[in-house]
Structure formats: C-alpha cells, structure tokens
Amino acid sequence: MTQADRRRLAAILGMLGSGFEGEQASAARQAEAFRKRHGLTWEQMLSLPPIEPEPPSRDAAKAAAEAKAQAEAEAKTREADEARRRQWQAEIRAKGEAEWEETARRGAELAAQQAKWAAEDAARKAAWRAPRPPPEPAPKPAPSKRTPAPDLDYGWSVWHDLGILFLPMIFVPWMLVRETIRFFRWNSWIHHGT
Numbered sequence: 001m002t003q004a005d006r007r008r009l010a011a012i013l014g015m016l017g018s019g020f021e022g023e024q025a026s027a028a029r030q031a032e033a034f035r036k037r038h039g040l041t042w043e044q045m046l047s048l049p050p051i052e053p054e055p056p057s058r059d060a061a062k063a064a065a066e067a068k069a070q071a072e073a074e075a076k077t078r079e080a081d082e083a084r085r086r087q088w089q090a091e092i093r094a095k096g097e098a099e100w101e102e103t104a105r106r107g108a109e110l111a112a113q114q115a116k117w118a119a120e121d122a123a124r125k126a127a128w129r130a131p132r133p134p135p136e137p138a139p140k141p142a143p144s145k146r147t148p149a150p151d152l153d154y155g156w157s158v159w160h161d162l163g164i165l166f167l168p169m170i171f172v173p174w175m176l177v178r179e180t181i182r183f184f185r186w187n188s189w190i191h192h193g194t
Contacts, residue, residue: 006048009034 012034015027035045
C-alpha cells in the first residue's frame, strides 16, 4: 500500500464522522471495498505505521516561492496604499486648514466692513436727529420803477351764465323757422313752378 493509498483511506475514514447517515454509509462501503482491493484485514490496516510526510517537490517549491513573492507584492501594495492614504489625508488636512484660514480672513473682512457700515449708519442717524437751524428768510424783491398795468380781468359774471343759457333758446327756434320757410318755398316751386 502506497502513501497515496493510505491518504485516500484516511480521507474515506474521515467521512464516517459526517452528520448525514447517507455519507456515513457510503464511507463505510468505500472503506470495505478499499480493504478488499488490497487484500488486508482491519487488524493489519490498523497496525500500519504512520504516514510519512512527502518531501516537497519542485512544484511545491515553486508554489511556495510564488506564494512568498505574492505575499511580498501584497505587502508592498498595502504599504503603498497606506502611504498614499496618509498623503491624501495630509493633503485634505492642509486644504481644510487653508480653507479655514481663508474663511477666517473673509469673516474678519466682513466684520470690519459691517462695523464700518454700522458707524456710517449711526453718523447718518445722528445727523438726521440733530436740530436744524431755522431757514433764513428770503430776501424781499426790490420795488419796481415801472407802473403796473391795470387789472382788466373782472371775473365771470352772472350775465355770462345767462347768455350761455338763453343763447340756444333764441338761436334754435330761429333756425327752425328759417328751415321751415325754405322747405315750403322749395315745395311750392316743385309743384307749382313758382
């Protein structure tokens, strides 16, 4: 029985501890078939010496070297990522400090401007509330040497109102009489030729 066969048997016997009855029965049948195939009894199989570890082959050494190289590359990658993260944090911190300083500077400028506006507003209000001197009297015009023209505007009189009211009462009947006379003259000329 080779070392590979003994490892195969160990794997089959390990399946006897499964929590499923079907796997346990299958493992027992495989173990019995294994014993019969090698022509051994269970007592002989249990008295076999322990399995010796196999020496590492070229593939195993190569795989170990590759695993070591991969682990080193991953470590370098992690170190680079950590350095990049620290650099980003430093840049963000520096940017935040610069923005905070700029904000503080602008806040100080705005506070100074507001104080200036408040002082100007207070001065303007004080000027408004201060008592003002009375206005100086306007100088009297010098008397004119020309004699003023007589005032000919005597105002609106009652006669004007009466004229406006009675003028249509006189003018309209006169027009009616005139047009009536014209109508009859024209009518008699048409019918009588005179």
